[in-house]
Amino acid sequence: MAQSIGNKMHLLVCHRQLGDLYVFLGDHRAAAKNERTYFQLAQEMEIHCLVCHQIISDIPEALETLPCCHIIHAKCADIMKSEIPDSPTGRGTPSIKCPQCKKSLEVTFTNST
DSSP states (O other): HHOOOOOOHHHHHHHHHHHHHHHHHHHHHHHHHHHHHHHHHHHHHTTTTTTTOOOOTSOOOOEOTTTOOOOEHHHHHHHHHHHHHHHTTTTSSOEEOTTTTTOOOSOOEOOOO
């Protein structure tokens, strides 16, 4: 079962990247078809946003892929970005951590719309 879930996760990531490629190439019809496939797969897997805990594909909306490859709603990423504290010493780059794996994240995320 774990292998099946892992394969679906890889397929999900591939569809997200393929959609970005279609948009870059200007093939909006293929991008829209690919996006429907992506959301259908995400719905089948019941992937939850790590911030708001809603199922990601309940309604189509913009998503963000974190540097650690976890996926959250773009609106939740905006909330996370707005909550980044200023460095108390004025030195260093303030950062936040992924809610799932606790990996330190850069201030900018990868947009996956």
